[in-house]
Amino acid sequence: MAHKLLEIDDLCVDFQLPDGDVAAVSHVSLTLAKGETLALVGESGSGKSVTSTAILRLLPELARTRGAIRFNGEDLLGVPNRRMRELRGNRIATVFQEPMTSLNPLHRVGDQIKEVLRLHRGLRGQAARTKVIDLLDQVGIPDPARRATSYPHELSGGQRQRVMIAMALACEPDLLIADEPTTALDVTVQAQILGLLRELQQRYGMAILFITHDLGIVRHFADRVCVMRRGELLEQGPTAEVFANPHHDYTRMLIDAEPSGSKAPVAESSPLLLEAHDVRVLFAIKRRWFGHSDYFEAVRGIDVQLKRGQTLGIVGESGSGKSTLGRALLRLLESRGEIRFDDTDIAHLEGSAMRPMRKRMQVVFQDPFGSLSPRLTVGEIIGEGLRVHHPELNRAARDRRVQQALSEVSLDPGMRNRYPHEFSGGQRQRIAIARALVLQPEFLLLDEPTSALDRSVQATVIELLRELQRKHDLTYLFISHDLAVVRALADSVLVMKEGQVIEHGDTQALFDNPREPYTRELMRAAFMGEAA
Template identity: 45%
Template sequence: MTDALIDLATASPAPSGSVPVLELENLSVSYTDQHRRHRRVVHDVSLQIAPGEVLALVGESGSGKSTTAQAVIGLLAGNGRVDGGSIRLNGTDIAGWSQKRLESIRGAKISLIPQDPTSSLNPVLTIGAQVEEVLRLHTKLSKPDRRQRVLELLERVGLPEPERRAGQYAHELSGGMKQRVLIAAAIALRPQLIIADEATSALDVTVQRRILDLIDDLRAETGTAVLFVTHDLGVAADRADRIAVLKGGRIQEQGRTAEVLTHPSSAYTRQLLSDAPSIAPGPQRPAPTPRGGNAVEVHNLIQEFPTGRKQPAFRAVDGVSFQVPQGTTHAIVGESGSGKTTTARALAGFQRPTAGSISIGGQELSTLEAKGLRQFRKHVQLVYQNPFTSLDPRQTITRIIEEPLLNFAPVPRQDRTKAARDLLNRVHLPESVLTKHPRELSGGQRQRVAIARALVLNPQVLILDEAVSALDVTVQSQILGLLEELQRELDLTYIFITHDLAVVRQIADTVSVMSGGRQLEVGTVSEVFDNPQHPYTRELIEAIPGNRKATQ
């Protein structure tokens, strides 16, 4: 974690002399497995949030933070139960309340902003109808008054043309717009407590900042308390008055944000802070030593797609050019819809460019026919974003790693098994993993398997498409370290696709910044980050969590 980020965590102490909006005392939660055994996942958690205060509950996947939040609002999974402790809302213990009784306070006293807006909105109801539902259940407003209130709420959360949006369906909105709809529903009745469960983790940084600013404004206006459930220490540093750190269902430490970040008392918190990527200039890696010519050359790349209508083709990539020396890493950064993934797919040979040229290892892609393109793909491999969906759940790890070998030439089974074993060792996984299936591995282990699979054909170039964005900060740090090690040992060239500029500072040598299909800036990481020339680049840097006050 950067010293700058720690210095910026200037949080005020919790208000005193008032009853906490939320107080948990020795809360314990368990889940029942298929053998009817109870597995404790939250152990004696105690915390409190005062009116108008923001508490960040920080931890990695499996730490119990979402389970804690779900227990508060009474939305545990069917096999979950509160084993003990109290959940006091304004001094009243609601831990033993029935679902019917809890429904009377959901939305009215406590609101939840979930992580995934796509799965949280009903696809067959209009946006307006879904926001109105909260008002219909908890107020005696007439239908015209409810309709007016819905439009006011949609405008309040910054949705343009609220009347038109109210009549649209979820699939017609962007991710950021969907999340604003969920916030509109959450604040409709001015609740005393808002639980934001990783509510911005899937959003681009500029959208994330606008959503967090909106929650801040609402808190300041109404005195609403906020429980931020997050794995992002930058968000916690920027927005929280206090932090509680959770690991294995147990509180490791809690206190004022500045105190926890500057003087962490637990080894686990110190590890989290150490592993968090930094946007500050200090962590930038040293310049690579040139080991040859350019491994990748892209000149004026244009990629268009037909619209299927009597309109011009959609131009997803418009005039992108960059060069990547052998053994170095070039990052392509931008938000959703910027064209970065389309560029990656063109580099991998999955689509023929509309115009421009791509040369990899001296081979011009546009000159390759089907057979040559197939052989070319041995030299360029992709590592995808989500290790939970990129591996076939039916196959063993051995089969997953060796499969690319079967696609190009007959390789004896013994040789395939040896290659899989050698690659597992190279990505620091034990041989015992070979006989397992993906479901038996953690997210970090699965991504190591995905990297091993990409390396089995001895490629020259790896394209990593958001390859660490789905991982917790400590696992992310380990994978980035592994990638650097592999690059040094195998002289690999990386194209790193990401929206996370802090990770770019850590892993990349050069960078292209893209927006709307256009390349706005290109250069070394230090040139672009320390002296950004385009307003959009400056906005991206200013929006990085943990960097907010430094740029004000």
């Protein structure tokens, strides 16, 4: 019988809040053997991440924990803090869901990995630098020697997640807790990262606790699966058996909750809302003498046309320029070329001149926790745009609009007085969507809006976006690495690689018969579960 590396016995976690205790985890028991991969799945708020955080003893002070968590026979809930610091990052490593909030923005990523190597392995100097470059190369970051000197904000979302994975694997841990480790990664890199984790697992006998909402990954990656809902463990067993014969109705719902349907085409007579020609974005990467600089061209001469009521999907690898293009079109980045919104030239508008357009052009960013102020309540965050763009509304009217927006994204309006840290990753993403929708914009840039959501909630959000588009004739620019969601939402798709358009066409035609080898590679990686 395999050695039980991790044993959780009757774990309960309660949060003591001013308005009463909340049971986040209730009587959860599970085991994880050495060299095994156990997937923990369930909807946002089901208690998956709270369970993993309890293992690391990183829960906030208001949490009260009961039960036992044994690692190699040692009860982690009872060991001194010094012993836990020895275990964290060394024998037990973790990859958190949101890399931008986990990486220090003031330090280069290579230095942050070196810190782990210095604390737990005693590596310094050239030995540490060599190990850092090797780790970054293993997780698929191009030009690792140069990227090691970058700051987190200089990397794409997917590249930041890969840095986190490199940091977690630095000490070759016995247990890796991977909390949505592929959320920010495009489908081709997902396959590379999962292959890397499997290879390292086999090499070192590492156990993996894999927390995810992506059941396609679970089907191909995990040995066993545990299904959680509302803090309780509903079902567990071998992955193949659970997928083939789920015992609980909730498990079956999760398995069946895949994006479906397609968008109705817009009328030929629909007017253009957004038109851009030869858009280019350059970043200075090295300053030379006498004010001269070297530049990196992140977006290379792209044309975009969007009619009212239309959805354009943009797909491609992390770092391909998808988000950079989207932000340039909204004038959130300096760019070259022509950009017209509703027949108004906005390419050269600055500051106050651009402000009237902002309420008509809204955005949902990829990282909800990084874009939500931790000092404001959810109600204040969502209502902030109303205070700026609709000063005629009194406090009661703003509050009604905030409650309506929360209801539209399937959140309880009664939670509007809570703070972002009190919500799960998926709930925070829905808050970010509500903040954008509350102004009733004409154009919405959706930058990975469903990346942090489990499949069942994705279906709700997709239907919400469809309904709002039909009702208000909204226009969407939808950036995503989830091709199944793009297929369900977009009229047409633009495929990007290295800042250029590789392929562009009608959604159904492009998915049925992609012309370019790169597009075909994306399709194979995205829909491997369908082919199985």
